[in-house]
Amino acid sequence: MANHSLALRHQFDDVEQQKDASTFGMWIFLATEVLFFGGMFCCYTVYRSAYPAAFGHASNHLDLILGAVSTAVLIFSSFTMACAVNSASTGARNALVAFLGITILFAAAFLVIEMSEWRMLYKEGLMPGFNFTYKEFDPGHVQLFFCMYFAMTGLHASHVTIGIGILAIMAFRAWRGAFGPDYFTPIEISGLYWHFVDLVWIFLFPLYYLIARHLQG
Amino acid sequence: MAEHIVTKKQYSYVFGALLLLTFVTTSVGMMDLGRLNVIVALVIAVIKALLVVLFFMHIYWSTKLNKLVVVAGVAWLALLLWLTLTDVLSRGWLPFPGK
Amino acid sequence: MITATVETRDNYLNHEYGVKSWLLTKDHKRIGLLYLAAITFFFFLGGIFATVIRLELLTPPGDLVSAQTYNKLFTLHGVIMVFLFLIPSIPATLGNFLVPLMIGCKDLAFPKINLLSWYIFMAGGACVLYAMLQGGVDTGWTFYVPFSTSYANTYVILTGVGIFISGFASILTGLNFIVTIHRMRAPGLTWFRLPLFIWSMYATSLIQVLGTPVIAVTILLVAVERGFHLGIFDPALGGDPVLFQHLFWFYSHPAVYIMVLPGMGIISEIVSVFTRKKVFGYRFVAFSSVAIAVLGFLVWGHHMFVASQSVYASLVFSFLSFFVAVPSAIKVFNWTATLYKGSISYDTPMLYAFGFIGLFTIGGLTGTFLATLGFDVHVTDTYFVVAHFHYIMVGGTLMAYLGGMHYWWPKMTGRMYPEGWAKLSALVVFLGFNLTFFPQFIMGYLGMPRRYHAYPEEFQVYHVLSTAGASVLAVGYLIPAIYFVWSLRFGKIAPDNPWNASGLEWQTTSPPPPENFEITPVVTYEAYDYSILEEMKVG
Ligand code: HEM
Ligand SMILES: [Cu+2]
Numbered sequence: 001m002a003n004h005s006l007a008l009r010h011q012f013d014d015v016e017q018q019k020d021a022s023t024f025g026m027w028i029f030l031a032t033e034v035l036f037f038g039g040m041f042c043c044y045t046v047y048r049s050a051y052p053a054a055f056g057h058a059s060n061h062l063d064l065i066l067g068a069v070s071t072a073v074l075i076f077s078s079f080t081m082a083c084a085v086n087s088a089s090t091g092a093r094n095a096l097v098a099f100l101g102i103t104i105l106f107a108a109a110f111l112v113i114e115m116s117e118w119r120m121l122y123k124e125g126l127m128p129g130f131n132f133t134y135k136e137f138d139p140g141h142v143q144l145f146f147c148m149y150f151a152m153t154g155l156h157a158s159h160v161t162i163g164i165g166i167l168a169i170m171a172f173r174a175w176r177g178a179f180g181p182d183y184f185t186p187i188e189i190s191g192l193y194w195h196f197v198d199l200v201w202i203f204l205f206p207l208y209y210l211i212a213r214h215l216q217g
Numbered sequence: 218m219a220e221h222i223v224t225k226k227q228y229s230y231v232f233g234a235l236l237l238l239t240f241v242t243t244s245v246g247m248m249d250l251g252r253l254n255v256i257v258a259l260v261i262a263v264i265k266a267l268l269v270v271l272f273f274m275h276i277y278w279s280t281k282l283n284k285l286v287v288v289a290g291v292a293w294l295a296l297l298l299w300l301t302l303t304d305v306l307s308r309g310w311l312p313f314p315g316k
Numbered sequence: 317m318i319t320a321t322v323e324t325r326d327n328y329l330n331h332e333y334g335v336k337s338w339l340l341t342k343d344h345k346r347i348g349l350l351y352l353a354a355i356t357f358f359f360f361l362g363g364i365f366a367t368v369i370r371l372e373l374l375t376p377p378g379d380l381v382s383a384q385t386y387n388k389l390f391t392l393h394g395v396i397m398v399f400l401f402l403i404p405s406i407p408a409t410l411g412n413f414l415v416p417l418m419i420g421c422k423d424l425a426f427p428k429i430n431l432l433s434w435y436i437f438m439a440g441g442a443c444v445l446y447a448m449l450q451g452g453v454d455t456g457w458t459f460y461v462p463f464s465t466s467y468a469n470t471y472v473i474l475t476g477v478g479i480f481i482s483g484f485a486s487i488l489t490g491l492n493f494i495v496t497i498h499r500m501r502a503p504g505l506t507w508f509r510l511p512l513f514i515w516s517m518y519a520t521s522l523i524q525v526l527g528t529p530v531i532a533v534t535i536l537l538v539a540v541e542r543g544f545h546l547g548i549f550d551p552a553l554g555g556d557p558v559l560f561q562h563l564f565w566f567y568s569h570p571a572v573y574i575m576v577l578p579g580m581g582i583i584s585e586i587v588s589v590f591t592r593k594k595v596f597g598y599r600f601v602a603f604s605s606v607a608i609a610v611l612g613f614l615v616w617g618h619h620m621f622v623a624s625q626s627v628y629a630s631l632v633f634s635f636l637s638f639f640v641a642v643p644s645a646i647k648v649f650n651w652t653a654t655l656y657k658g659s660i661s662y663d664t665p666m667l668y669a670f671g672f673i674g675l676f677t678i679g680g681l682t683g684t685f686l687a688t689l690g691f692d693v694h695v696t697d698t699y700f701v702v703a704h705f706h707y708i709m710v711g712g713t714l715m716a717y718l719g720g721m722h723y724w725w726p727k728m729t730g731r732m733y734p735e736g737w738a739k740l741s742a743l744v745v746f747l748g749f750n751l752t753f754f755p756q757f758i759m760g761y762l763g764m765p766r767r768y769h770a771y772p773e774e775f776q777v778y779h780v781l782s783t784a785g786a787s788v789l790a791v792g793y794l795i796p797a798i799y800f801v802w803s804l805r806f807g808k809i810a811p812d813n814p815w816n817a818s819g820l821e822w823q824t825t826s827p828p829p830p831e832n833f834e835i836t837p838v839v840t841y842e843a844y845d846y847s848i849l850e851e852m853k854v855g
Contacts, residue, residue, distance in 0.1 A: 009427075010831075011421065011422045011423035011424070012500075013836075020499060021425045021495050021500070023279075023283065024280075024495050024499065025426060025491055025492075025495045027286040027287065028491045028495065028525055030290065031290030032290075032487055032491070032525050032526070034293075034294055034529075035290065035294060035297070035526060036529035038297055038529070038530065039297075039532075039563050040537070042301055042563065043559060043563075045302070046302070047555075049302070050305070050554075051554065065243075068240075071239050072239055075235045075236060075239065078232075079228055079229070079232035079273075082272075083225050083228055086224065089222050128546050128547065129544030129545055129546050130544075140547070140552075141553075141554045143547055144548070144555060147546045155533075192274055195274045198269060199266055199270070202262055202266050205242075206259065210245075210254070211246075211254055211255045211259070213246060213247075214249040214250075290526075293613070296613055296614070297530065297563075300566075300632075301559070301562045303617075303626075303629045303632055304562065304617065304620075304625045304628075304629035305556075307626040308626040310626060311626070311627045311628060
């Protein structure tokens with residue numbers, strides 16, 4: 001009970017209400033995130049429907065295997081995040097810290113893979129604004145593909161980075177013993193954020209790596 | 218509202234399913250199935266997303282209100298796409314100059 | 317002195333002192349006042365730009381300022397008024413102050429996030445100010461591509477970043493309100509016992525949360541495209557500039573309802589109190605707020621009738637636009653019906669409410685004119701459109717905002733404003749407003765395009781009238797600015813419930829204590845039930 005009153009902020013009547021409010025607030029925030037990314041998904045859809053052939057050509061310059069591996073890595077980090085929440089709810093402090101650590105590690109691995117892909121594209125002259133030398137099929141619209149690719153994966157990567165920061169703070173607090181079986185809402189809502197980052201990638205992967213490869217018109 | 222605790226074992230089943238679906242969608246992506254490619258890739262993506270939202274994110278056990286928020290987020294995105302495409306896909310339908 | 321009795325009572329203003337106690341406050345009431353200070357500054361800044369615009373337009377040739385400067389003037393006027401004044405105006409000030417009080421809780425669900433939103437807003441505002449001092453921006457508040465991305469030589473990115481940042485302040489306010497209204501209502505305060513102001517804040521918050529992210533990402537794309545010379549919207553690379561407009565208006569049409577819905581909420585409160593009646597058709601008025609929020613998302617294409625949107629899409633958007641008028645009309649009819657056989661008193665807030673109802677009706681009706689495809693093709697980008705939205709944003713929202721400020725001023729400050737001056741200024745505002753903007757309908761209809769700094773002589777008479785009206789309007793805004801400040805020291809001490817209203821905010825002291833209520837209120841009656849006041853006196 002002591003834990004309760006410490007963690008209860010004055011505007012709430014009880015812990016239940018506070019916990020509910022926090023999760024609800026986080027879900028609303030995630031809905032705004034859906035629309036934040038949604039603007040870019042809308043651009044993608046419009047251009048993909050207008051220039052399928054150029055998107056097909058461009059898509060083949062992405063490394064499918066690398067994409068699949070990074071998907072698996074991110075999904076794994078989502079899984080370990082879920083386990084972290086589970087550990088928190090049972091009060092297993094060491095396991096909680098460990099799972100958060102693994103999640104951070106895999107998140108970082110995802111970023112490394114992504115950066116290597118970006119570097120490759122840069123070297124191939126496929127990075128608009130920095131080095132774009134592609135001259136073969138319909139260069140204008142291929143550039144459009146890569147503009148959207150970098151905009152969307154870039155925005156996603158920035159979310160991954162923020163996620164790593166949040167999880168690091170959580171891991172630190174967990175290590176200091178800030179959470180217990182009756183107070184772990186921060187872990188839970190950081191988890192929600194992290195799964196959302198995973199969700200975005202679950203759509204980015206097929207949109208960029210899979211669905212246009214064979215459309216070369 | 219009672220807290221629903223999901224075990225690590227249950228999570229690992231979900232993880233397994235997600236991994237399998239990633240494998241399937243990648244393999245299918247390598248084959249040329251024409252229009253079917255898009256459909257398969259998107260259907261699998263939606264299934265994966267559902268698995269994550271329902272189980273990893275606990276929406277399956279969550280309040281109606283939180284479910285509503287998820288639906289609203291997706292519905293508004295659909296609205297954005299739908300009405301934008303109303304314009305983009307119908308340009309040139311009617312014989313007026315300037316689209 | 318007269319102040320003695322009040323000053324001794326512990327309230328949110330005298331609970332703590334010092335700059336730090338304000339800048340680090342988590343009290344929603346104080347944060348509301350922080351916002352009030354900020355947006356008042358931006359309002360007068362935007363007003364200065366408007367003044368120069370009106371002076372330039374006094375004579376047909378473009379003699380006062382250059383064309384480029386003129387472009388910057390109307391852009392900064394629009395950007396500041398829309399993003400830094402109107403959007404936060406009612407929600408972030410009155411809303412912040414009133415939502416917890418009206419639903420009987422101690423604070424918003426997330427007080428720290430509330431304070432954070434103010435800092436984010438200030439950071440966004442600072443970016444815009446910095447861009448202004450560097451030399452401004454000339455794209456219009458709409459940032460249309462490819463001008464904004466490829467051709468403008470002004471501070472587009474900096475201004476864009478400012479808007480991007482302040483957008484998050486708006487999102488956070490909306491998020492906070494939604495959670496608070498869902499989760500923190502006092503015992504017994506069911507959805508259909510809520511004051512209509514709360515319903516309108518709720519609907520507004522929905523739009524803030526669902527719409528704002530889209531403009532944020534759109535502005536981000538514009539900034540990225542401009543900064544790195546990409547081709548996302550650039551037609552030279554096959555990009556689609558019309559797509560930008562879709563994304564922009566997906567937010568910006570609903571955003572006009574972010575601006576006007578809170579005003580409607582205020583009017584419902586005021587009309588009820590000053591007629592001593594329940595709002596006619598409470599449920600219809602409540603649901604019409606939510607209906608406006610939802611339907612408002614279906615009509616954005618009516619801003620793109622001549623922007624090479626497909627004719628088919630224009631037909632669809634034109635058709636859908638008429639549906640938004642329905643819930644708006646429901647509100648107007650129900651306010652009018654509330655007046656019927658009410659015992660009306662003509663205090664200042666009520667004068668503003670009358671102003672709102674009339675002017676909003678004109679603005680809304682001309683909106684349906686504009687939504688008519690065939691008519692809009694003729695008047696789009698003319699002063700007719702300018703008049704339309706000023707009737708709603710200035711005649712509607714600003715009137716409601718001022719009405720609300722007068723109505724809740726006693727609660728916020730513990731002081732009454734001087735009624736005589738207030739009535740006078742309400743009248744001056746009403747006359748000045750109509751003199752400024754009614755001629756714009758006529759000249760727009762006759763073909764005067766918007767955003768031009770020079771014009772043919774035949775339009776001069778309307779411009780002279782309009783500028784004259786603007787001067788009157790300026791006086792009308794300065795008078796309240798002066799007497800509100802004056803009243804802080806010299807105003808009469810306000811009683812707890814000067815209007816005999818039944819809302820929870822009036823059942824606590826004026827100004828309220830830091831925790832809002834000594835004991836959490838329990839609600840057993842519907843909103844606007846004035847008979848309850850008699851019972852409470854007896855009991
Ligand atoms: C009854 C509902 C309304 C309808 C049907 C309506 C319709 C329209 C239409 C069709 C236009 C485009 C005119 C053109 O550019 O040719 C327009 C412009 C505008 N409306 Fe409304 N409107 C309504 C309510 C409002 C409200 C409530 C506000 C503000 C609070 C508002 C603010 C604006 C603004 C700012 C513009 C000009 C945007 C620009 O191009 O800079 N409208 N309206
Ligand atoms: Cu509109």
